Amino acid sequence: MSGGWWNEAARRFGADKVAVAAALAVLVLVLLALLGGALNPNDAQALDWSRIATAPALAHAHWFGTDRLGRDLFVRTLAGARLSLSIGLVATAVSVGIGVSYGAVAGYCGGRIDQLMMRLIETLSGLPLIFFVIFLTVIVGNSLLLLFAAIGAVGWLTMARIVRGLTLSIRQKEYIEAARAGGLTASRIVLRHVVPNLLGPVIVYATLTIPQVVLFESFLSFLGLGVQEPRASLGTLIAEGAAEMESAAWMLLIPGAFLTLLLLSLNLVGDGLRDALDESAHVR
Amino acid sequence: MSAEGAGRALCLDVRGLNVAYPGVAGPIEVVRDASFEVVEGQCLGIVGESGSGKSQSCLALMGLLPRQARVGGSIRFRGRELLADGAREARSLRGRELAMVFQDPISALTPHLRIGTQLGEVLRRHLGTNAAEARTRAALMLTHVGIDHPEQRLRQYPHQLSGGMRQRVMIAMACLCGPALLLADEPTTALDAAVQAQVIALLRSMRTELGMAMVLVTHDLALLSGLADRIVVMYAGRVVESASAAELFARPLHPYTAGLLACVPRWTDAPPSRFASIPGVPPGPGAVGGGCAFAPRCTRAAARCLQSRPELAPRADGRCVACHFPHA
Amino acid sequence: MMRYFAARLAWALPTLFAILTLTFFLVRTAPGGPFDEERALPPDIRRNLDAAYGLDQPLWVQFGHYLARVAHGDFGPSFKYRDFSVTELIAQGFPISAGLGISAMALALVGGIAAGTFAALRRREAGDRLAMAAAVLGITVPTFVLLPFLALVFGVYLKWLPVAGWEPGSLRYFVLPVLALALPPLAVISRLTRASMIEVLDSDYVRTARAKGLSPAAVIWRHALPPALIPVAGYLAPALAAIMTGSLVVESIAGLPGIGRYLVQGALNRDYTLVLGMVVVYSTLLILMGLIVDLIFALLDPRVRFRA
Numbered sequence: 001m002s003g004g005w006w007n008e009a010a011r012r013f014g015a016d017k018v019a020v021a022a023a024l025a026v027l028v029l030v031l032l033a034l035l036g037g038a039l040n041p042n043d044a045q046a047l048d049w050s051r052i053a054t055a056p057a058l059a060h061a062h063w064f065g066t067d068r069l070g071r072d073l074f075v076r077t078l079a080g081a082r083l084s085l086s087i088g089l090v091a092t093a094v095s096v097g098i099g100v101s102y103g104a105v106a107g108y109c110g111g112r113i114d115q116l117m118m119r120l121i122e123t124l125s126g127l128p129l130i131f132f133v134i135f136l137t138v139i140v141g142n143s144l145l146l147l148f149a150a151i152g153a154v155g156w157l158t159m160a161r162i163v164r165g166l167t168l169s170i171r172q173k174e175y176i177e178a179a180r181a182g183g184l185t186a187s188r189i190v191l192r193h194v195v196p197n198l199l200g201p202v203i204v205y206a207t208l209t210i211p212q213v214v215l216f217e218s219f220l221s222f223l224g225l226g227v228q229e230p231r232a233s234l235g236t237l238i239a240e241g242a243a244e245m246e247s248a249a250w251m252l253l254i255p256g257a258f259l260t261l262l263l264l265s266l267n268l269v270g271d272g273l274r275d276a277l278d279e280s281a282h283v284r
Numbered sequence: 285m286s287a288e289g290a291g292r293a294l295c296l297d298v299r300g301l302n303v304a305y306p307g308v309a310g311p312i313e314v315v316r317d318a319s320f321e322v323v324e325g326q327c328l329g330i331v332g333e334s335g336s337g338k339s340q341s342c343l344a345l346m347g348l349l350p351r352q353a354r355v356g357g358s359i360r361f362r363g364r365e366l367l368a369d370g371a372r373e374a375r376s377l378r379g380r381e382l383a384m385v386f387q388d389p390i391s392a393l394t395p396h397l398r399i400g401t402q403l404g405e406v407l408r409r410h411l412g413t414n415a416a417e418a419r420t421r422a423a424l425m426l427t428h429v430g431i432d433h434p435e436q437r438l439r440q441y442p443h444q445l446s447g448g449m450r451q452r453v454m455i456a457m458a459c460l461c462g463p464a465l466l467l468a469d470e471p472t473t474a475l476d477a478a479v480q481a482q483v484i485a486l487l488r489s490m491r492t493e494l495g496m497a498m499v500l501v502t503h504d505l506a507l508l509s510g511l512a513d514r515i516v517v518m519y520a521g522r523v524v525e526s527a528s529a530a531e532l533f534a535r536p537l538h539p540y541t542a543g544l545l546a547c548v549p550r551w552t553d554a555p556p557s558r559f560a561s562i563p564g565v566p567p568g569p570g571a572v573g574g575g576c577a578f579a580p581r582c583t584r585a586a587a588r589c590l591q592s593r594p595e596l597a598p599r600a601d602g603r604c605v606a607c608h609f610p611h612a
Numbered sequence: 613m614m615r616y617f618a619a620r621l622a623w624a625l626p627t628l629f630a631i632l633t634l635t636f637f638l639v640r641t642a643p644g645g646p647f648d649e650e651r652a653l654p655p656d657i658r659r660n661l662d663a664a665y666g667l668d669q670p671l672w673v674q675f676g677h678y679l680a681r682v683a684h685g686d687f688g689p690s691f692k693y694r695d696f697s698v699t700e701l702i703a704q705g706f707p708i709s710a711g712l713g714i715s716a717m718a719l720a721l722v723g724g725i726a727a728g729t730f731a732a733l734r735r736r737e738a739g740d741r742l743a744m745a746a747a748v749l750g751i752t753v754p755t756f757v758l759l760p761f762l763a764l765v766f767g768v769y770l771k772w773l774p775v776a777g778w779e780p781g782s783l784r785y786f787v788l789p790v791l792a793l794a795l796p797p798l799a800v801i802s803r804l805t806r807a808s809m810i811e812v813l814d815s816d817y818v819r820t821a822r823a824k825g826l827s828p829a830a831v832i833w834r835h836a837l838p839p840a841l842i843p844v845a846g847y848l849a850p851a852l853a854a855i856m857t858g859s860l861v862v863e864s865i866a867g868l869p870g871i872g873r874y875l876v877q878g879a880l881n882r883d884y885t886l887v888l889g890m891v892v893v894y895s896t897l898l899i900l901m902g903l904i905v906d907l908i909f910a911l912l913d914p915r916v917r918f919r920a
Contacts, residue, residue, distance in 0.1 A: 123627055130857045131891050134879050135638060215754055222756045222861060223876050235756075242760040242865055246768050246775070253764075256757040264752040346823055379825030386823075391816040394835045396914055405834075406824050441914040457824070 009200070012276040019272020025265035029258075033085055036078025073237075077255050080232040081262065087148055087233075088214040094152025095213075096206050099159025100198070106160070107167025118164065125157045130216070134225055147226055151216050155209055162201055170197050200277040208270035211263045218259055234259040295362060295465050295497040296322040296345070302356035303340045303349065311354065314340045316521045318357075319596075322465065322514075327491060327498040329512030329529065331505050331544065333566050337521040338501045339387075342469045345499070346384050347374050362464060380410040383458035385487075387470040389450035393442035399453055400438030406460045421460070428493075429456040429486060448479035455486060462494055469501045484511065506548040509533060517541050520567050520577035523596055526604045537603060537610040539582050576608070584609045616916070620906050624899045631895045632682065635888055636675055678888075687889030692881045698889040702871055706893075708778075709863070709870030712786065713855050716793035720851060724798040725844065728805025729832070732840075735810060743802065750799030756861040759792035763865070776867040789866045793858045797851040801844055809840040838912050845908045852901045856894055 013019055106117040133150045170176065170193070179189050214234075220226035221235025229236070234255050241252030303315035315337040322328045332338045343349050345359060347366065359366040361382060366374055386392045394402060403422035407413040413421065419438065426434035429452040442450060451471060458466055468487060472480035488511055491498050500512060508515055508529060515532045517525040517540065525538040536542040543562040564581035576582070579589040588608055596606040669677075681688055687698035727747070731740040766788060767775035778785050812818060813836055821835040856872070863872035871890060878886035910917045 123623075123630075130853075131875065131894055132635075134875065135635065135887065135891070211752075218754060219756065219857070219861065223864065225876070225879060238757060238760070242756070245760055245764050249764055249768075252760050256761060260753050260757055263754070264749065267748070267752055348819055348822055375825045375827070377825070378823060384823045386816060386820060388816060392820045394817040394821065394839075396838050396912060397834070405826065405830070409824065409826055409830070441918075443915050444918070454820070457820075 009276045013272055016272045016275065018268055019276070022265040022268035022272065025261065026269055029081065029262050029265065030085065033078050033081040036075060036082065073251065073254055076232045077234070077237060077258055080234045080237050080255065081258060083227060083231065083233045084214050084217055084235070084259075084262075087144070087151070087217045088210045090148045091152035091155065091213045091217075092206055092209045094149060095155035095159060095209055096202065097156075098153070099156035100163050100202060102156065103160035103163025103165075104167050104198075107164040108171065110168065110171070114164070114168075118161075121157050121160055130154070130219075133216075133220070134223075144227070147217065147220070151213050154216075155213060159202070159205055159209070162205055163198060166198055166201060167194070170194055204270060204274045204277055207273055208267065211266035211270070214259075214266070215263060234262075292323050292325070293362075294321050294360075295324045295326075296328075296499070297360040298341070298345070298357070299360075300357035301341060301344060301359065302354075303337070303344050304354045304356075305350075306352055306354070314521055315344065318518070318521075318523050320514075320516045320523060320526060322497045322499060324464070325495050325497055326513040327500060327511055329508035329515040330499060330501045330518060331503065331508065331515060332518035333503055335520070335566055335568065336518040338518050339469050341518075342384070342467050342499065342501050345467060346378060346382065348384075376410070379406055380461040381464045382467070383461070383463040383465075384467040384469065385451070385454050385458050385471045388474045389447055389454050390474065392454055393450055395442055397441075398438065399440055399442065399445070403438070403453070403457055403460060406457060410461050422456075425456040425460055426453070429453075429459075429490070430482075431456070447475055448482065451475060451479075451483050452486065455483075455490060459490055459494060459496075463496055465497045465499065466491070467499045467501070470503070471500070472507070473503075487511075505544045517544070522577065522606065523604075524578065524606045526596070531603060535611070537605040538578075538607045539584050539609075539611065540578050542611055576606075616910070617903075617906065620903055624903060628892075628895060628899060632679065632888075632892060633675070635891050636678060637671070682892065687892070688885040690878075690883055690886045692878070692883040692886065698885050701874055701886065702889055702893060705869055705871035705874055708868055709859055709872055712789060712793065712859060712862070712868065712870060713852075715786065715790045716855050716858075717797070717851065719790060719794035720797040720801055720855075721844075723794070724801025725805050725837075725841070727798070727802035728807075729809055729837070729840075731802065731806045732809035732813060733832075740806075744806070747799040747802050750795050751803075753795070755792050755796065755858040756865065758795060759788060759862055759865050762788045762792055776865065778866075778868050785866070785868070789862045789868060793855055793862050796858070797847075797854050800847060800854075801851070804843045804847055805840060808843045809836065812836045812840045815839075842909065842912050845905055845912060848905050848908070849898060849901045853898060856897070 102117065102121075106114045133154055136146065136150045176189060176193055179193060184192070217226055217233060218235030218238065221233045222239045224236075224239070227233040227236055237255035238252065238259065241248075241250075241255055245252040298321065299319050301315055301318040302313065304311040304313045306312075314335075318337065318341055320328060320330070330338045330341065340349070344353075344355050345361075345366070349355060355367060357367070361377065364377075366377070393399075400419060400422055403425070404413075404415065404418035407418040407421060408415070422438060423434035426437055431437055431449065431452055437445070437449075437453075442453075445453065455471075466487075471487065472483050475483060484507065487498070487500070490496075500508065502508065505515075512529045515527060515529050516523050517532075517538060519540050525532070525536070525541050527537070532541065533545070536545050540562070547562070562581055567577055567580075574593060575590040576585070576593055579585040582589065586609065592608075594606045594608045596604055598604050678688070685699060687702070690696050690698050690701060693701060727743050731743040734740045763775045766773045773787050774785050776785075818831060818836050821831045826835075859870065859872040860876055861872075862868070863870045864876060871893065874886055875890040875894075877883070878890060
């Protein structure tokens, strides 16, 4: 668990061309989403009645064109990406929090408690959870906060399973015994040995959760069950675009491509991280 | 001696066999210039440590090497060149005239198919036997290899059989079409000591009954005594000594063979204070330089051994050894 | 075998009951009722409406009635589509959704297994790399981007297929929705198949099968494919869930009158009984799929069959 291991993982990640390219793409997309408004004179909500549903062009400042209310699609796409990403981050944090604590408790307690807790996870993961989230969003209304929580609450199952398995195996490792025999306190054991061993897989899976959550949010928003007008998320923009595609294809293609690119690069970064950490773990 | 095989045709004639895999720094050679032959009806033992190339040679004979393997040299089986044959022709020989038994019977049988299916498909493939006939013959063969209640066994799945039983099934499967040559790659290594002796006895009786030739690959020289007619010793991908079993046991020429023989416990001796073993480990593939591969572990090695590699050459007394300073 | 199956079944029924309970009480404790939008409703009419739908009774009585009716396949009247019962609505839409789902599942299985096997046999060659790169893309592109995109290309520009809509008996309207629905699980299945097929092809028993002189086709079909499909069987239930989820957007985009649309409409309209009915139908299907998967496992691996 030395720094050498992390360096090794970093070296492997750096050698993976696809993963590095994907990481750069994520960086560019995130920067675009953050700076979006500042790059373009238009405002996300402002209506340009002189240019309704105009195609993308450099001549007028609407680089990605406008929608049928004359709102600038460049700014709206980036604002939507910003919203999708922040929902992704918050919901991932929620699911990591629940998943890690649930998995750690199950793995640490073991025995009957572990069996019961895992049975619950097995049952839950057999259910159409997306329908329950649809349910929740309808019951409590369309609050963004709820959307964060609901998505996070669904995404923790896999994380809990991974952490539980790791905790269980770490608990049986000899070095924990050795540390205990050597008189280390429980909190030091957890900090020095358990946390570093969990950290790699948790980071990897958290990275892979973000695109899932972004996809989920876009899905709900596409159906009209997520983010509501006048706010835009990539999902609502794609829904509008799909409705207008016969006359204004760019309204579908631009947010669709942006979302696909975002998901693709996030997934590839996650895969690259997993491979890098996995292989370094084998080398150890 | 050369007289023992006189007048009988060669079943298998391997000349200059090479097996190599592509590696980062050029090809990795796992079998180098290996030559040996098997007379019809006789048993050849190939002995060596893991990594000596003995299993790779065996798989090359069966055409079972992975696709990336590069095979060179000549393998003549009953006058037919196997390496030149098209894949289809080699396949029709495999399982019929040329059969193989593997090391680990636990993983060598397909888990989701009944024993009867796995035996029957050999007959149906090679002899066009119908299902009912194949079943009868499979049951007969199971009785032959010493399995009771064959009809019941045919309906069972591999996981319902013990390891020794599964190796018997493997042997039955290999012998179904009455092959001319049976290859056995460490057929007892994965089995309990008591079962090992039974399986060896079975191989011996099957060979006499069916009159087939056999190649028995093992790391255990003791296994070959009383079973093999000739023995080939391999080290680091090369044949280092080849002799009749009687000669080899009586008077090993290569220091490595002598070392292997010293590892075999003999009960006639006074109880040994320790089991003898050859110190050191064999070189990995590709790690062999210009000299003799065994030199670093050899007690008889001299400066010459590190510089020039001894060729496997027949001597005046008809024996073959690759060593600059063989035992007398 | 029977005991194994009975144990799985014994777990499935309480699960279904738990789902029913959870959803029922979640909906009923939530603020806002189905008639809230109709503000002009006079109090006495409102009372009559509530009484007609049983909303004036205590919650647990309503739940009891509901359970009794569900046990008879009656999901009650829809709150929004006043002239229809939920059962009628589901019965209308179900054949379309089932046709869509089964076609997509079949396409995903056949295409995914074929692509995965092909890639495993050509490991590290150009064909393998191409197939797996396509799979990464297939897993990533969301259904609700893919279907409009396909409709744009094949419907609007090439005019080969209808953009959206539905006609009874016409398969042309099904092509694009099935494609869009099948592609993500197809990509996952191809990756799963490739990974497990590579492992199986390296196994001792496939080597034995080849040593027997069997044809490559016999080796792959009889000896390699069944064990290689075990991970794919494990993915069947998630695949069904993915297809169900996808059908929500696909039916909305393509304008197919299946049950997926009812769930979305029911959710937007707060149509309690409709949404509840839908969740019960979807959950039952998934639980059934779980049982089918258990059977498939037993079929692919005799060791499961003989485990008491």
